[in-house]
Amino acid sequence: MSYYDIDAILTDAEKIPCTFQLDIPDLGYLDNAPDRPLKAGTKVNLPFWLAEMLAIANAGDVDGKQYITFDLPPALSNDVVQALKADPRSVPLRDQSAHFYALATRMMELSDEPELASVLRKTFVTRASEIALHARKVGGVGHSKGKGSEEGSNLGIGGAGEEFLRGLDEWERKLFRKAHDGAKATKEWMETIKRH
Amino acid sequence: MPMYGDLGNKLVIHAKRTQGLAHLPPYQTELVRAVTREVRDLNRDVESLLEPFQGSFDPTQDHATACTLLVNHLSMRRNKRCLLAYHRTRTDKLEEMVWNGVDVADLAGPQAGGGRGNGPGGAADGGSSSGSNLSPQEEDYVRQYSDLLAAYKGQWTDIDLTGSLEPPRDLFIDVRVLKDAGEIQTEYGAINLTKNSQFYVRQGDVERLIQQGYLQKLG
């Protein structure tokens, strides 16, 4: 993780559902009520950068009282996990979070989620090969839009393919760009070889 | 209700957008000022919270105050990170421009179309008073970095450090004459281009003849 990294900073801005375990007189504003104390049991969505430290801050205290407990954010809810289990390619991750994988990684640093981890691993591998396929295609055939009926994936660029690419999260987009540039460079290199 | 850190986040969203642009959008003077003010306000809160304890605050005795202090501290640190990342994104871009030989005076002046596509929150775009997309501090920075780069480059005068990072192509190539083209002058003397003859020539001298179909490059 890197201090100046824009995507890391944006990931840490994602909201996490938290429940306060103590009455805190001065923090009412976190629950839209600056004039009232924040009561124990109040549910508030807090950005990850705040939730993380509040969740771990008091863990070693004498009476073991924590400031907050937290749940997985909606982007990583059971519904999403089930949909990913069924078909990783059919879920537009971007609609869940632009930093889907980064957020999941941050959450898993905070609590053990073995099932989530294994689903996400499968998701990434399946989607990455689909991404590579699209990247090669776009790099290979130029931008002949709407003519995605070459052999290989049944998802052409246009239609389902475009929808899939739109649903990539930031990390996958980077992967796509890299694979695309790589395919393009290889093609250019092959052409210079042929010319000689 | 806006939360501490929300304004800082706006800055980072600006930074994210800046990364994808060829030009440098206007400096967010007002936002920077507001986030900086937030840090000072938070710090004042911390000081007034701690004041009654006269330096003997014990977090285990007062969980509520400890939690508030923690939230304030984290908010200040978050704002600091947002501010630094925002400024760093912009200096990265400015440095890249200096390397590419963009004139410092051009950067400092008003930029055509510089404010395009401000998106949500565009009303908050302050720009700086001079009408430049750069803050006065950034203008200073560009000048100082240009001087630094010039000094560094000056140590390597024969290399041209800002030159192309593409590997040099072969300066000389084999060509076959497809159509009679008469005599051409090259740096190394005259060559008579008669059909089917072959020459080993400087690529730069014959590039146009190749384009026009007089010569064919041989592999």
Added chain:
Amino acid sequence: MDIDDILQEVDPTVYRIPQEKRDLQELTRAWIAERSAPELLPWPPNDLFERINAAIKRQIERVEELTGDMDPKSNFALIVIQTELERYKYLVRSYLRARLAKIDRHTLHYLSSDALRARMSDIELAYATRHQALLHNHYLSSFLSSFPPNLQNLNDAVGGISMIETPDLDTAVIIRLLKDSFVEGRGVDSDGALQMKEGDIVILRWADAKPLVEAGKAELV
């Protein structure tokens, strides 16, 4: 006919071939390694760059002398020298820029200890120091100076994240074995270890490759 033979013929006294050829090889190797390694490698010792600079200067002078000379033999020598010169300049430029990109990205890291500072040339160290000072001043004058003093640092590590960014030593690199060696590498799920022979090519994490490269048992490709 070899380029060196031609250069020798053009001017046997100036071109002491063995040394210059070795320098070019060393530069090429340093260039390849620097572009593959995720972290800054040590600046080459023994005045390599002083000699390279001098060689480039000599070649530029030769080009100037030979230009305008209409003797076919010197024309051909000119072609060869010019091509060589362009390649030489490209190598040096690309090498220096690759290093500067790393230094710019992790300036505070490379300034943070004597051992790391020692990897830079004097010129690079001066550049890095000044660059960091300019950035710090820029932050101070833009917003940082009105922060509470305990928040003005650029090098602390509060809240689980260090402000000093470091290169990712787990980046994958490709090495060629120069000597038969035992190669150990960490994987995602399990680690691996193999006895490998001279000439073998392996892909592994830089952190695992580094000891082999530093011991001269392998080189980056």
